[in-house]
Amino acid sequence: MNRYAHISTRNLALRLGIAAVCMFGFGFALVPLYDVFCEVTGIRAPIEASAADTIVERPQSRHVTLELLGSTGNSAPWEFGPVEDSVDVQTGTIQNVDYIARNLAPTAISGVATPDVRPAEAARYFKKIECFCFSQQDFALGEERLLPVRFYIDPDLPAHIDTITLAYTLFEKPQAVASSSTTPNSVY
Amino acid sequence: MTDQTAAHDHHGDHHDAPPSNFLDRWVFTTNHKDIGTLYLIFSLVMFFVGGTMALIIRAELFQPGLQFVEPQFFNSMTTVHALVMVFGAVMPAFVGLANWLIPMMVGAPDMALPRMNNWSFWLLVAAFTILVSTLFMPGGAPAGGWTLYPPLVLQTGDAFPFMVFAIHIMGASSIMGSINVIVTIMNMRAPGMTLMKMPMFVWTWLITAYLLIAVMPVLAGAVTMLLTDRYFGTSFFNAAGGGDPVLFQHVFWFFGHPEVYIMILPAFGVVSQIIPTFSRKPLFGYSSMVYATASIAFLSFIVWAHHMFTTGMPIAGQLFFMLATMLIAIPTAVKIFNWLSTMWKGELTFETPMLFSIAFVLLFTIGGFSGLMLAIAPADYQYHDTYFVVAHFHYVLVPGAVFTLMAAAYYWLPKWTGYMYNEKIGKLHFWCSAIFVNVLFFPQHFVGLAGMPRRIPDYPTQFADFNAISSVGAFLFGFSQLLFVAAIWSSVKGKQKATDQVWDGAKGLEWTLPSPAPYHSFNEPPHID
Numbered sequence: 208m209n210r211y212a213h214i215s216t217r218n219l220a221l222r223l224g225i226a227a228v229c230m231f232g233f234g235f236a237l238v239p240l241y242d243v244f245c246e247v248t249g250i251r252a253p254i255e256a257s258a259a260d261t262i263v264e265r266p267q268s269r270h271v272t273l274e275l276l277g278s279t280g281n282s283a284p285w286e287f288g289p290v291e292d293s294v295d296v297q298t299g300t301i302q303n304v305d306y307i308a309r310n311l312a313p314t315a316i317s318g319v320a321t322p323d324v325r326p327a328e329a330a331r332y333f334k335k336i337e338c339f340c341f342s343q344q345d346f347a348l349g350e351e352r353l354l355p356v357r358f359y360i361d362p363d364l365p366a367h368i369d370t371i372t373l374a375y376t377l378f379e380k381p382q383a384v385a386s387s388s389t390t391p392n393s394v395y
Numbered sequence: 396m397t398d399q400t401a402a403h404d405h406h407g408d409h410h411d412a413p414p415s416n417f418l419d420r421w422v423f424t425t426n427h428k429d430i431g432t433l434y435l436i437f438s439l440v441m442f443f444v445g446g447t448m449a450l451i452i453r454a455e456l457f458q459p460g461l462q463f464v465e466p467q468f469f470n471s472m473t474t475v476h477a478l479v480m481v482f483g484a485v486m487p488a489f490v491g492l493a494n495w496l497i498p499m500m501v502g503a504p505d506m507a508l509p510r511m512n513n514w515s516f517w518l519l520v521a522a523f524t525i526l527v528s529t530l531f532m533p534g535g536a537p538a539g540g541w542t543l544y545p546p547l548v549l550q551t552g553d554a555f556p557f558m559v560f561a562i563h564i565m566g567a568s569s570i571m572g573s574i575n576v577i578v579t580i581m582n583m584r585a586p587g588m589t590l591m592k593m594p595m596f597v598w599t600w601l602i603t604a605y606l607l608i609a610v611m612p613v614l615a616g617a618v619t620m621l622l623t624d625r626y627f628g629t630s631f632f633n634a635a636g637g638g639d640p641v642l643f644q645h646v647f648w649f650f651g652h653p654e655v656y657i658m659i660l661p662a663f664g665v666v667s668q669i670i671p672t673f674s675r676k677p678l679f680g681y682s683s684m685v686y687a688t689a690s691i692a693f694l695s696f697i698v699w700a701h702h703m704f705t706t707g708m709p710i711a712g713q714l715f716f717m718l719a720t721m722l723i724a725i726p727t728a729v730k731i732f733n734w735l736s737t738m739w740k741g742e743l744t745f746e747t748p749m750l751f752s753i754a755f756v757l758l759f760t761i762g763g764f765s766g767l768m769l770a771i772a773p774a775d776y777q778y779h780d781t782y783f784v785v786a787h788f789h790y791v792l793v794p795g796a797v798f799t800l801m802a803a804a805y806y807w808l809p810k811w812t813g814y815m816y817n818e819k820i821g822k823l824h825f826w827c828s829a830i831f832v833n834v835l836f837f838p839q840h841f842v843g844l845a846g847m848p849r850r851i852p853d854y855p856t857q858f859a860d861f862n863a864i865s866s867v868g869a870f871l872f873g874f875s876q877l878l879f880v881a882a883i884w885s886s887v888k889g890k891q892k893a894t895d896q897v898w899d900g901a902k903g904l905e906w907t908l909p910s911p912a913p914y915h916s917f918n919e920p921p922h923i924d
Contacts (some may be wrong), residue, residue: 216507216582223574224513229611234616234646241642280635281546287799319635378635 242245262334265299272296277306280321282313283379287348289300290353299362306375308344309351318344319379320354324371332361333371343380351358396399410872420920422517425509426604426914427494432811433516434491435804436630439880439909441483442797445871453835453858453869458698459856469852470538475530477541481658482565483523484679485792488800489661490515491599494611495811497576499905499912500584500594502585503922507578511597515571521595522564529561529641534684540850542647543618545640556626559618573611580604585904591685594903595678602692606660607652614650617643626764640694641706648699654696658757658789661690662799663730670734673749674741676800680733687726704775707888713772720770724763726856731760745819746898751802754829755793762790763905765840780850783843785895789836801879809897813911814889819883834868 214222238341273296275289296302320340323350337357344354360371361367404736411427414420424430451472455463464472494512498505506512528734529536534552537543551558582599584593593601620631621643626848630636632643663684671678678684700708700716708716743749778784801824811816838861843849847858854862893910904923910918 214581216578219578219581220508220511223608224570225759227570227574227608229610229612231612231616234613235620237613237616237646237649238620239641241645244428283635288813319637321634375697376634380635381429 237363257269260300261262262336264359264361265362266297267299267309269298269362270295270298271298271360271364271368272370273304273360274370275306276372278374278376280376280378282318283318283377285309285318285377286311287375287377296360297361298360298364301357301359303356304356304373306354306356307351308346308377309352310346310349313348313352315345318346319380320344320375320377323376325374326368329364329368329371332340332364333373334359334361340375344377400655407522411915415490416470421695425505425513427498427506427509427512428642428912428914430506430512430516430813431491431495433494433897434487434494434519437516437520438484438488438491438800439883441479441487443876444527445471445476445479446485446876448472448479449818450873452476452770453866455852456854457866458863459854459859461853464852467538470540470850471536473850474537474541475526475541477733478526478537478823479523481541481654481791482562482569483519483526484648485658486569486798487519488696489600489603489658490569491594492800492803492807493572493576495690496807496905497579497582497600499908499916500572500597501580501588502904502917502923503579503583504918506575506841507557507583508575511571512575515568515575518564518568518571520569522561525557525564529557531555538892542644542651543621544647545621545624545643556622559622562618563615566615569607569611571575571901573607576600576604576610579845579903585917586602587924591682592923594664595667595684596661596664599660599688602688603657603660604658606692610650610653610657611883613646617646617650620646627657629696629757641703644703644706645700648702649696649818651702652657652699653692653695654787655693655791658796661798662694662755662759665803666734666755669748669752669802670737670756670870672898673746673752673890674738675743676737676741677902678733679736679739680729683729684733685872687729690726691723694719694726698723701772701775704777709841709895717770717772719765724767727763731763739781742900747816747818748802748806748824749803750822750825750829751798752818754825755798755802758793758794758798758829758832762787762792762795765790778843780848781843782839782847782849785838785849786839786843793836800823802881804883806898808883808904808906809893810891810908810910810912812886813893814880814886815891815893816886816889820878820885823874824878824882827878828872830874831868831875835865835872836868838862838865838868 227374254383272293275291275292277288279285279287288307290305294302295302306321308318322340323334324333335356335358337355338354339354346352397490413426414424420429421433424433449472451464452469455461455469494506497503509747532552532554534554535549537548537558539548539551549555570774580593580597590598590879620629623629624631624633624638630638630639630640633642667678667684698716698720701720704713738753765783769784769787770773798825805816806820842854842858842861842865847854847862895908895910896906897910898906902920904917905912907921
C-alpha cells in the first residue's frame with residue numbers, strides 16, 4: 208500500500224477535506240465579491256443622490272412623458288402608488304412628483320423602497336435629488352403620508368427617448384436585518 | 396448478485412469469503428465490491444423512481460389542458476424528477492462503477508478509506524429517504540425547479556428545510572466519495588502504474604472527484620443561504636434587505652455547470668474503455684484524451700453565466716461567457732474524433748456495450764451541437780427556458796450519461812457476476828432504447844424552437860402533435876427499461892459462465908482477475924511494465 212504515496216493517505220484525505228471546507232466558505236465569499244465586482248465593473252453602479260447645488264438648471268423646450276409605477280413586494284401591507292400615473296416633464300428643470308403610502312398592517316411597520324428606471328439607457332440622465340428610496344421608511348399604525356421624489360432630467364437624454372418609466376417597489380423590512388453589511392443603502 | 400458467494404466457491408481459491416450474515420455483508424460492509432453493488436442497485440431504483448415521475452409529466456403533457464394532475468403537483472414532479480435523476484441515479488451510478496472498478500483497474504486491494512466508503516453510501520440513502528418523503532408533506536414537495544431559484548423556492552411548504560437538509564447530506568456523501576476516489580488513485584496504484592498509464596476511466600474519475608470537492612460545498616453554501624433567508628432573517632437573496640435574487644443564480648451555476656461535467660466525464664471514461672475493446676485497437680490519442688478531459692474540467696468553472704444570458708448581463712459579460720462556452724467544443728471534439736479514430740479500420744464487433752457506446756458518440760454529439768446553439772447569446776434569448784433547452788440537456792444526459800451507464804453495466808456485469816447476460820435481451824434493450832429515446836426527445840427541439848416554455852402543465856394546441864409523439868416515446872422508452880432489469884437478471888441468475896477475459900479485445904487489470912472477481916482481489920499488487 209501507499210506505493211505512490213508522496214503524502215500519507217491520512218494526510219491527503221485531511222487536505223482534501225479542508226479543501227472542501229474552504230470551498231464552502233468560498234460560496235459565502237461570493238456574496239461580497241459579487242457586490243464588489245458589480246460596482247468595480249459598473250454593472251450595478253450604486254444609485255446616489257445628486258446634490259441639488261451641483262445641478263445647474265438648463266430649461267429646454269423638450270418635454271418627455273414620465274410614467275410612474277408603484278408596487279409592493281411580497282404582499283407588503285401598504286396601499287402604495289403614485290399620486291399621478293403620468294406627468295409631462297420639461298427636461299433640464301428640477302421637478303417634483305409624489306407617491307402616497309398608507310400602512311394597512313395592524314402594527315407600526317418599516318419599509319424600504321427600491322427604484323428602477325426604464326429604459327435602462329435613460330437611467331444615467333435621470334438624476335434623483337431627493338428620493339424616499341435612500342432611507343428606511345417608518346410608518347405608525349394606520350399612518351398615511353406622501354413620499355416625495357425630486358429629480359432632474361438631463362437635457363443630454365438621447366433624442367429617441369420620449370417616455371421614461373420610474374417604478375418603485377416597497378418592501379417590508381425584515382425585522383432581524385438591522386446591521387448586516389448588506390443594508391439597503393450600500394446597494395441602492 | 397448475492398450468488399457471487401456461490402460462484403466464488405467454485406473457484407476455490409485462497410481468498411476470504413464474504414461474511415455470511417446479511418447485516419455484516421450488506422449494511423456494515425467495507426468491501427469496495429459490495430459497496431459498488433449497493434450504489435448500483437440504489438441508482439437503478441432511483442432511475443425507476445425518477446422515471447415514474449417523468450412518465451407522470453409526459454402523461455399530463457400528452458394533450459393540452461389539465462388531465463391527470465394539479466399544476467402544483469406537476470411542478471413538484473419536474474423538480475423532484477430532476478433532483479432524483481441527477482443526485483440519485485446518474486451520480487451514484489458512476490460512484491458505484493468507481494467503487495467496483497477503480498481498485499481493480501489500478502491493482503489495489505480496496506478503496507483507501509473503506510469505512511468512509513460505507514458511510515457515504517448510507518448517507519445517500521438517508522438523503523433520498525428525506526427528499527422522497529417531502530412528497531407527503533403539507534404544502535407538497537419542492538416545486539420551484541431543481542435550480543431552486545429564490546424567491547419562488549422560498550414559498551415551498553413544510554418540505555423546504557427537509558429539501559435543504561437532504562441536499563446537505565447528499566453533498567457530504569459525494570464529497571466523502573470523492574476524497575476516497577482521489578486518495579485511492581493517488582496512493583494505491585500498483586507498482587509501475589504511473590499516472591499516464593492509468594485507464595481512461597480512472598483518469599476521468601480522478602478529475603471528476605476534484606470537481607466534486609470544488610463545487611458540492613458551494614451548492615451546500617447556496618442552500619444554506621436560502622435556509623437562513625427563510626428562517627433566520629438574513630437577506631442574501633431578498634431585495635427588501637438589500638440582497639439580490641440574481642446572486643443566487645451566480646452561486647448556483649458556479650456549482651451547476653461543473654456539475655453537468657461531473658455527470659459526463661466518467662461517461663467519457665466508460666466509452667474510452669469500451670470502444671477500444673470492441674475495435675480491437677488501443678485508444679487513439681490517449682494523452683490528448685487526458686488533456687482534453689482536464690481542459691473541459693477547467694473550462695467548466697468559467698462558463699456558468701451562460702445559463703443566465705437573459706438576466707440583464709452587460710454585453711461584455713455575455714460575450715465572455717459565450718466565447719468561453721464555445722471554447723469547450725474544442726476539447727470535446729478532440730474526444731469525439733479520438734473515439735472515431737479508435738474505431739477507424741478496427742475489427743469492430745457490435746455486442747450490446749459497443750452498441751450503447753456508438754449510440755452515445757452519435758447522440759451525445761447532437762446534444763453537444765444544440766448546446767453550441769444555446770451558447771450563442773443572441774440566439775439564447777429565443778431558446779431560454781423553452782423545451783429546446785429540455786431537449787438539449789436530455790440528449791446529453793439520457794443517450795449521453797445514461798447510455799454509457801448501461802454500456803458499462805453490460806460490459807462489466809460478466810466480470811461482476813461470473814455469467815454472461817442474455818445477448819438477445821441486451822440487443823433488444825439497446826434498439827428499443829435508442830429508437831424511443833429519439834422519439835421522446837427529438838420533437839422537443841421543435842416545440843422548443845416554436846416557443847413552448849419548459850415547466851408548464853398545459854400548453855397551446857399548436858404544440859399538441861409533437862407533445863403527443865414525445866409522450867408516446869416516453870412511455871415506450873420507460874417500459875423498455877424493464878428489459879434492462881431482465882438483462883441484469885439474466886446475468887445474475889446466469890447459465891453461460893463468463894471467461895476471465897470475457898471480451899477478447901479487453902485490456903486492463905480487471906480482466907486478469909477471475910470471473911466473478913473474487914471478494915478480495917490484488918492483495919498482492921500486480922506489476923505493470
